[in-house]
Amino acid sequence: MSQDSPGIDLETSLGYLLKEASSALRTRMEAVLRPLGMTITHYSCLELLAQRAGLSNSELARGAFVTRQSMNVLLQTLEHDGLVTRPDRAPSGRVLPVELTPKGRRQLATASTAVKGVEDRMISALSPEERALFGDMLARSIAALREWDS
Amino acid sequence: MSQDSPGIDLETSLGYLLKEASSALRTRMEAVLRPLGMTITHYSCLELLAQRAGLSNSELARGAFVTRQSMNVLLQTLEHDGLVTRPDRAPSGRVLPVELTPKGRRQLATASTAVKGVEDRMISALSPEERALFGDMLARSIAALREWDS
DNA sequence: CACTATATGTCAGAATACTGACATGAGTCA
DNA sequence: TGACTCATGTCAGTATTCTGACATATAGTG
Numbered sequence: 514m515s516q517d518s519p520g521i522d523l524e525t526s527l528g529y530l531l532k533e534a535s536s537a538l539r540t541r542m543e544a545v546l547r548p549l550g551m552t553i554t555h556y557s558c559l560e561l562l563a564q565r566a567g568l569s570n571s572e573l574a575r576g577a578f579v580t581r582q583s584m585n586v587l588l589q590t591l592e593h594d595g596l597v598t599r600p601d602r603a604p605s606g607r608v609l610p611v612e613l614t615p616k617g618r619r620q621l622a623t624a625s626t627a628v629k630g631v632e633d634r635m636i637s638a639l640s641p642e643e644r645a646l647f648g649d650m651l652a653r654s655i656a657a658l659r660e661w662d663s
Numbered sequence: 664m665s666q667d668s669p670g671i672d673l674e675t676s677l678g679y680l681l682k683e684a685s686s687a688l689r690t691r692m693e694a695v696l697r698p699l700g701m702t703i704t705h706y707s708c709l710e711l712l713a714q715r716a717g718l719s720n721s722e723l724a725r726g727a728f729v730t731r732q733s734m735n736v737l738l739q740t741l742e743h744d745g746l747v748t749r750p751d752r753a754p755s756g757r758v759l760p761v762e763l764t765p766k767g768r769r770q771l772a773t774a775s776t777a778v779k780g781v782e783d784r785m786i787s788a789l790s791p792e793e794r795a796l797f798g799d800m801l802a803r804s805i806a807a808l809r810e811w812d813s
Numbered sequence: 814c815a816c817t818a819t820a821t822g823t824c825a826g827a828a829t830a831c832t833g834a835c836a837t838g839a840g841t842c843a
Numbered sequence: 844t845g846a847c848t849c850a851t852g853t854c855a856g857t858a859t860t861c862t863g864a865c866a867t868a869t870a871g872t873g
Contacts, residue, residue, distance in 0.1 A: 523714060523726075527794060528688055528782040530801040535685035536728040537808040538678060552859090564673060571821060576673075578686040583860050585823070606868050607821045631808070632678040638807035639800055644677060647800050650789055651680040657788035658687040658781070702829085721851060733830050735853070756838050757851045 531654075538635060545627040551620070554579055554587055556628060559613065559621040562597065567610035596620060681804075688785060695777040701770070704729055704737055706778060709763065709771040712747065717760035746770060 523529045542553050557577040561568060568576070574584035588611060591597045596617035599609045613621070636644050673679040692703050707727040711718060718726070724734035738761060741747045746767035749759045763771070786794055 523710065525798065526782065527786055527798055527801070528692075528778075530798055530805070531681075531685055531688060532728065534801045534805050534808075535681055537805050538681060541808050542678075554859090560673065569821075570823095578682065579859095580861060581822075582824090582862085586859085607866095608868090609822075628678075632676065635804050635808050636677055638803035643800060646796070648675070648677055648680055650793060650797050651677070651684045653788035654785045655680070655684050655687050658684075658691050658785050660784070704829090719851075720853095729829095730831060731852075732832085732854090736829085753838085753852090757836095757853095758838095759852075 538631070541631045541634070542628055545631055546624060549620070549624055549627065551624055554583070555591070556621070556624045558584065558587060558591065559596065559617055560625065560628075562611060562613045563618065563621055563625075566612050569608045569610060571608075573611065591617070688781070691781045691784070692778055695781055696774060699770070699774055699777065701774055704733070705741070706771075706774045708734065708737060708741065709746065709767055710775065710778075712761060712763045713768070713771055713775075716762050719758045719760060721758075723761065741767070 554577050561576045570585050571581045574581040597611050599611050704727050711726045720735050721731045724731040747761050749761050753759050
């Protein structure tokens with residue numbers, strides 16, 4: 514039971530809590546996006562494109578935290594459904610800039626409000642000052658985890 | 664190259680930051696567990712069992728944030744590899760209590776050390792006082808996200 | 814100019830997790 | 844007792860993501 518070793522106490526582990534929070538957020542987002550026929554990656558892709566039009570497949574993949582292979586199959590579906598467009602040939606190099614269509618923009622609008630509701634629910638547990646600090650601590654944690662990147 | 668920290672508004676979203684932090688933690692954990700031939704779910708299962716011996720398949724699934732079907736597949740592998748044991752018949756009801764074998768305990772020991780190193784790296788960006796507050800904020804966020812269930 | 818390194822898009826296969834469904838056992842309540 | 848509800852373990856099929864690999868295009872270096 515409570516044998517030591519270099520064991521990690523999951524009850525107080527910040528890593529476990531972080532995963533737990535991320536899982537809860539993911540579950541809630543899936544719940545509100547499912548009626549809209551969208552997955553989280555699907556929504557993330559559209560949201561990224563709305564803020565930075567012309568992102569490439571690889572850039573979208575990094576922004577949505579999936580591999581570029583996974584993003585590519587998603588983009589094929591989005592393109593087929595008329596939500597995004599890609600040029601037939603790369604304007605420069607091999608990079609294919611992706612853009613939202615009006616239809617994609619409309620779909621994003623409804624999804625964005627739904628997702629914002631989930632995020633608002635989450636941060637409702639934090640005071641305005643705490644929200645700033647929370648974001649700052651998250652950013653510092655991210656930086657520390659990537660510190661010795663190769 | 665515009666691959667690092669583009670000035671998108673998503674960077675100020677706490678939901679996105681949370682997902683980003685979770686992704687960074689996941690990447691680091693995968694990096695240290697891969698040489699040991701373990702996945703995160705694999706490790707999580709062993710860690711859960713070390714702290715609470717006799718957990719059922721469904722309980723392990725909830726603790727590792729996967730479905731009980733996925734956990735069952737993993738448990739079959741772990742059982743085949745001699746890392747955990749399950750009784751042939753349920754002592755009560757249908758619940759099959761899972762237990763670590765000495766071999767499983769040894770494998771967990773090395774993995775736990777590696778994972779602890781990752782977590783230590785992450786919280787090194789936070790002061791001791793901040794760590795407590797960080798955990799508290801995460802717990803409150805989790806509670807807020809789940810109180811919706813009604 | 815060649816050579817190298819990096820990044821991209823893409824294809825194919827494998828690993829992993831999920832949804833749906835079913836039977837079983839325990840607990841609750843009329 | 845019997846009907847109902849709930850949770851569990853399990854089977855089957857599907858879906859999504861990942862790993863590995865390759866050719867190509869750009870930039871940097873000698």
